[in-house]
Amino acid sequence: MKILGLGVPELVIILIVVLLIFGPKNLPKLGASLGKTVKSLREGMAFDKKDDEEEVVEVVEEEPEPAPAKTTAVKKVVKKKAE
Numbered sequence: 001m002k003i004l005g006l007g008v009p010e011l012v013i014i015l016i017v018v019l020l021i022f023g024p025k026n027l028p029k030l031g032a033s034l035g036k037t038v039k040s041l042r043e044g045m046a047f048d049k050k051d052d053e054e055e056v057v058e059v060v061e062e063e064p065e066p067a068p069a070k071t072t073a074v075k076k077v078v079k080k081k082a083e
Contacts, residue, residue: 018030
């Protein structure tokens with residue numbers, strides 16, 4: 001029996017190493033978090049498939065032409081000298 005190209009002896013060695021690293025108290029927490037991760041990954045992949053099946057309709061509205069720039073008039077002030 002091969003799982004991901006690994007035989008039973010290799011899987012047993014990997015499980016023993018994991019047990020030594022994390023300890024028996026943390027294995028349930030590790031398994032629960034791994035299960036939640038796999039579940040969310042599957043839900044995310046299913047969500048992507050639903051998006052592909054739905055028809056996407058884009059409404060493109062033409063942008064109005066920008067208003068012409070306002071020109072500001074500059075008044076020239078001339079002061080007469082008092083004679």
